[in-house]
Amino acid sequence: MDVVVARQPIFNRPEKVKAYELLFRKSVNSISYDAFDGENSTIELLKSSLSVIGLDILTNGLPAFINFTGRLLRDDVPSLLPPDRVVIEVLETSYDDAGISDVVKDLKKKGYKIALDDFLYKTEYDNLIESADYIKVDFLQLNDDEKKEYPKKIGSVKNNLIFLAEKIETYDDFLLAKESGYSLFQGYFFSKPSSVVRKSFPVRKQFILNLLDEAYREDWRPAVLEDMIKKDLSLSLRLLKFMNSVYFGFRNKINSIKQAIVLLGKNEFLKWLSLIALGELADDKPEELVTLSILRAKMCENIAQILNRKKDDLPNFFLTGLFSSIDALLDRPKDEAISELPINSYVKDALLGVENIYFDVCEFVVSYEKTEVDKFYKLLEKLNLKFDDVIKAYLEAINWSSQLMTL
Missing domain, CATH: 3.20.20.450 (EAL domain)
Known part of the structure; x- marks a missing residue:
């Protein structure tokens, strides 16, 4: 059963x-x-x-x-x-x-x-x-x-x-x-948003958004990212702590920002930076909102892997799940909140409710999370997924997100 x-x-x-x-x-x-x-x-x-x-x-x-x-x-x-x-x-x-x-x-x-x-x-x-x-x-x-x-x-x-x-x-x-x-x-x-009154971003949050904007440029510029991160001691320490955690298990200690960015590579760096951005944007929100967003992100990515999506496309699924509650994070209407994010148009469309593969996967994940069974099984059939694979994806996402929250 x-x-x-x-x-x-x-x-x-x-x-x-x-x-x-x-x-x-x-x-x-x-x-x-x-x-x-x-x-x-x-x-x-x-x-x-x-x-x-x-x-x-x-x-x-x-x-x-x-x-x-x-x-x-x-x-x-x-x-x-x-x-x-x-x-x-x-x-x-x-x-x-x-x-x-x-x-x-x-x-x-x-x-x-x-x-x-x-x-x-x-x-x-x-x-x-x-x-x-x-x-x-x-x-x-x-x-x-x-x-x-x-x-x-x-x-x-x-x-x-x-x-x-x-x-x-x-x-x-x-x-x-x-x-x-x-x-x-x-x-x-x-x-859910506690208010729909538009707020201006504090300087710190604006810096994070600028960093995201740079990271998501089509022409990947590690040197520019290195310079930006070096100007923020807290961010520099968090990147090095992340790279030297048991999550990676590198034999030799990672000591430089440049080395960390190169070793991570574009996709994994984007994922790390997006997680940092989520935490910064949600600093005055319940911790569970961050936990839920991270769990959704990883679950979306896991489902995308099951669907054999291209490796370069996986971050888009991750981001769709990660920012699925962006209106609650920023206390803004969703369309305004999304306009601040440097993400591609397909992910933005999905977050705004336009049906595409990113939307379907995120809706599927949320239906599982909320045990909306009719919706879940309809999307399970539409995406041609196997139930056992979904359970494994959920458990792996819980494990991954739990480990990440302790880093």
């Missing part, structure tokens, strides 16, 4: 990632999941995360929130997982199951953290609340008054509950949830 396994970050109030929910969907007849089987998909997820992928790889060592149906809870399936690494999410479809509160209480005694998913309060759920650590509230199901009321209302049943607002898709919702007493937040609000 093909199961799409991805992750969604869970943020605290300062917008730092504190956990990931592992998302999974299975497809029936390739392009539909109307007959979605939650129990089988959970079991497939556990097989993958325990034996093939590994929880630490999927979550970067952070806690994993995982959904369980009432039947799986009664069958003690959560005991396959270490209590200190997971949070058991009790699905809302299980709240009325006979004896479910006793099952959850036993899991609590075994040391598991418990989250009640998509929680809509009823007094008969008070026994469940007594065993809970987290209450997950779906912001799409409640009006603004109810969103504000829930932490107080349910908090009166049990002290020290942690309230998690999910399906937070805009910064307005994020701010409302913070003001209403929620401590954790889940959704893609962090990848």
Whole structure:
């Protein structure tokens, strides 16, 4: 059974990632999941995360929130997982199951953290609340008054509950949830612009953009790039640190900027510089936005390799994924944000929603990331990809991006 396994970050109030929910969907007849089987998909997820992928790889060592149906809870399936690494999410479809509160209480005694998913309060759920650590509230199901009321209302049943607002898709919702007493937040609000008011670039960011502009010239001029980088001590040190990291494993130490540029070559230098640019442009943004962008970039490149695209074309796929959230990075409308980037017209078109191969690959990657299964399988068929190859590409991208974030 093909199961799409991805992750969604869970943020605290300062917008730092504190956990990931592992998302999974299975497809029936390739392009539909109307007959979605939650129990089988959970079991497939556990097989993958325990034996093939590994929880630490999927979550970067952070806690994993995982959904369980009432039947799986009664069958003690959560005991396959270490209590200190997971949070058991009790699905809302299980709240009325006979004896479910006793099952959850036993899991609590075994040391598991418990989250009640998509929680809509009823007094008969008070026994469940007594065993809970987290209450997950779906912001799409409640009006603004109810969103504000829930932490107080349910908090009166049990002290020290942690309230998690999910399906937070805009910064307005994020701010409302913070003001209403929620401590954790889940959704893609962090990848959306917090404002569409045009900002002027600080001098530092403008320098990085100028450097990118030089690097992407058709006539490759390593000497000019060397001179520009040498004028920035921080950038010089970062390039040398990167070149002397275990990522490359050079026997002899790289001591000069010129040597570093030559050894990297044009394509790898462009990739490194684009990553640096991303970090500089996102210095006031949640770190997860950078992590997500890097993961998308590498996944797009991996898919392009599977499609046997030319080597010189791979950076274009990488850049499409890397700057897929450029509007959120710069807090500008996407068309304005993209106009600042020295990238070719095909990549710009893809970022603006024009259908081409770069657009299709990036949309495919995002559909996997968000477990949009219908869209994912349609693009899987359109691109003529094999499911197993995609899973390998995703895991390799997670590994690569995790290593990169530590350099």
